[in-house]
Amino acid sequence: MRVWVDYDAAVARVDVAVAPLGVPNKPSRPLVSATSNLSAVVAADSAFVGFSAATGGTLRSRHIVPGWSFSMDDRPAPAIDIGKLPK
Numbered sequence: 001m002r003v004w005v006d007y008d009a010a011v012a013r014v015d016v017a018v019a020p021l022g023v024p025n026k027p028s029r030p031l032v033s034a035t036s037n038l039s040a041v042v043a044a045d046s047a048f049v050g051f052s053a054a055t056g057g058t059l060r061s062r063h064i065v066p067g068w069s070f071s072m073d074d075r076p077a078p079a080i081d082i083g084k085l086p087k
Helices: none
Strands: 002-008 013-019 032-035
Touching: none
Parallel strands: none
Antiparallel strands: 002 013, 013 032
């Protein structure tokens, strides 16, 4: 799966879009959208960015992120060469 996580500080909104790996473009509508002022909780000079995942209950699952790309200030994130990711 390919996932896009976008934060718009002007409206304090986090959008998450998901598409199958073979789909190169971000879907026009997010799967999840939430209002949250991240600027109030993230330090202005530095921050750590990462992922967390869970299934809930007693299910066991692996959540593996073999590659990711990050950008700021409305610049596009660098493309990921899927062929170079670990299998």
